[in-house]
Amino acid sequence: MEVNEVFEKVKSLFIEDLGIDESKISMESKLEEDLEIDSLGIVEVVMAFEDEFDIEIDDEELADVKTVGEAVKLLHSKI
Amino acid sequence: MSKRRVVVTGIGTINPLANNVENSWSNLISGKSGIDNITSFDTTNLPVKFAGEVKDFDANDYMGKQHARKLDRSAHLSIFAAEQALLDAGLDTESRLGDEVGIVLGTGIGGIGATEDAVRIYDTRGPSRINPLAITQLMPNSSTGQVAIRFGIEGPSLTITTACAASANSVGEAKNLIERGVVNTVVAGGTESGTTPMTIGAFAQIRALSTNNESPKEACRPFDKNRDGFVMAEGSTILVLENEETAKKRGAKIYGYVDGYGSTTDAYHITAPSEGGEGAVRAMKKALEDAGVNKEEINYINAHGTSTPINDKNETMAIKSVFGEIAKSTTISSTKSMTGHLLGGAGAFEAMVSLLVMQNNKVPPTINLTTADDECDLNYTPNVSIDLEVNKVMSNSFGFGGHNGVLVFSKN
Numbered sequence: 001m002e003v004n005e006v007f008e009k010v011k012s013l014f015i016e017d018l019g020i021d022e023s024k025i026s027m028e029s030k031l032e033e034d035l036e037i038d039s040l041g042i043v044e045v046v047m048a049f050e051d052e053f054d055i056e057i058d059d060e061e062l063a064d065v066k067t068v069g070e071a072v073k074l075l076h077s078k079i
Numbered sequence: 080m081s082k083r084r085v086v087v088t089g090i091g092t093i094n095p096l097a098n099n100v101e102n103s104w105s106n107l108i109s110g111k112s113g114i115d116n117i118t119s120f121d122t123t124n125l126p127v128k129f130a131g132e133v134k135d136f137d138a139n140d141y142m143g144k145q146h147a148r149k150l151d152r153s154a155h156l157s158i159f160a161a162e163q164a165l166l167d168a169g170l171d172t173e174s175r176l177g178d179e180v181g182i183v184l185g186t187g188i189g190g191i192g193a194t195e196d197a198v199r200i201y202d203t204r205g206p207s208r209i210n211p212l213a214i215t216q217l218m219p220n221s222s223t224g225q226v227a228i229r230f231g232i233e234g235p236s237l238t239i240t241t242a243c244a245a246s247a248n249s250v251g252e253a254k255n256l257i258e259r260g261v262v263n264t265v266v267a268g269g270t271e272s273g274t275t276p277m278t279i280g281a282f283a284q285i286r287a288l289s290t291n292n293e294s295p296k297e298a299c300r301p302f303d304k305n306r307d308g309f310v311m312a313e314g315s316t317i318l319v320l321e322n323e324e325t326a327k328k329r330g331a332k333i334y335g336y337v338d339g340y341g342s343t344t345d346a347y348h349i350t351a352p353s354e355g356g357e358g359a360v361r362a363m364k365k366a367l368e369d370a371g372v373n374k375e376e377i378n379y380i381n382a383h384g385t386s387t388p389i390n391d392k393n394e395t396m397a398i399k400s401v402f403g404e405i406a407k408s409t410t411i412s413s414t415k416s417m418t419g420h421l422l423g424g425a426g427a428f429e430a431m432v433s434l435l436v437m438q439n440n441k442v443p444p445t446i447n448l449t450t451a452d453d454e455c456d457l458n459y460t461p462n463v464s465i466d467l468e469v470n471k472v473m474s475n476s477f478g479f480g481g482h483n484g485v486l487v488f489s490k491n
Binding site: 018019020021036040041043044047 | 139143144145146147148149207208210211212215
């Protein structure tokens with residue numbers, strides 16, 4: 001799967017499942033500040049990623065993920 | 080030193096009859112039922128297929144999907160009602176209210192819908208797929224916290240869980256906070272959204288619910304000989320309570336006074352009322368005493384009147400014990416005949432009714448009261464509203480657990 005495809009999947013998941021405004025979502029958007037995904041929300045995001053891409057994500061792998069782009073990069077590396 | 084008096088300066092409500100105060104009142108006065116077949120889930124397997132559901136309310140439209148999906152429906156309803164109440168009171172809903180304002184909300188079963196959802200996921204997909212927001216949705220104090228967050232209410236907060244007396248207790252405890260001078264303003268009320276599959280099923284198991292699936296609008300018939308149980312309902316009603324002086328100083332509109340509060344416990348049985356409503360009698364007497372009001376001054380009693388065989392009989396006995404020879408001439412009604420039982424939201428809704436009765440000098444009826452019961456032989460205002468000069472009201476609320484919360488309101 002290309003990086004761009006991963007991004008499109010992440011984007012639609014944020015819109016459909018989490019109800020985030022489409023206009024806010026870019027590779028640069030910060031999960032907490034821009035998308036208002038707080039510490040509880042991150043757990044939801046991980047669950048959604050795991051279901052969507054059929055992978056497992058450890059809590060430690062998420063420590064450095066602050067933006068949509070970083071999340072996409074992590075997902076791309078695991079698929 | 081005389082007590083600080085407490086006034087109500089704002090009301091908000093969302094309930095099976097309507098999504099605001101004005102339409103709720105007009106439906107109450109015209110004797111409409113808000114009860115209907117359940118639409119929010121499939122009732123095929125349930126013995127009870129109707130309830131009082133809130134209609135025409137989409138939380139996603141109201142607060143946006145990203146926020147709405149983090150909250151249980153009981154919290155959606157309470158934020159909606161609280162916003163109405165604060166706007167009605169002329170308070171600013173867009174800046175933080177601060178620590179001079181407190182909050183006391185009641186609920187019977189908190190985020191029970193979220194609990195049911197989480198258990199369903201646990202059973203089908205395992206613990207790693209439980210919604211991480213489940214705890215914050217299901218905890219009974221969730222609505223209190225969410226309303227406080229939304230409006231920046233930083234003063235004292237309490238969540239009262241005395242079942243069907245919860246929001247009468249909330250209004251009473253809010254009154255106490257103001258009387259004691261802790262704060263001048265308290266957002267008080269209750270919320271409930273237990274019209275969910277397991278909860279309806281569980282209440283049906285204890286034979287508490289009417290099973291009149293053929294005629295949902297006629298199922299709730301308090302004090303009628305053919306009553307066969309209560310009807311589950313959902314909704315939230317929130318009041319803004321203020322110290323009289325504070326309210327008058329800012330020129331606020333005043334609905335009436337919360338003058339009396341009586342709170343007692345049966346300590347007898349977890350669901351059944353004590354013989355003759357002994358605990359209820361004590362609460363009613365304490366509320367009168369707290370208000371400094373004689374029983375002869377009460378023009379109207381908003382009964383707990385759930386439509387269960389045992390409540391209505393015992394409440395009637397309790398009213399007779401307290402009011403003696405004037406019991407038969409006192410005007411009573413049960414508005415649950417129209418709303419169904421809002422559980423933890425009931426006391427606050429009925430506090431609203433009490434205030435509107437005094438403001439309009441009209442008493443809403445007990446609908447579906449068509450067959451007299453020898454054990455319920457008082458004046459319950461059957462089927463049609465009446466005009467009546469009302470200056471003082473008593474509102475009764477009793478809950479599973481043996482909790483009794485009685486409020487007395489005054490027009491002046």
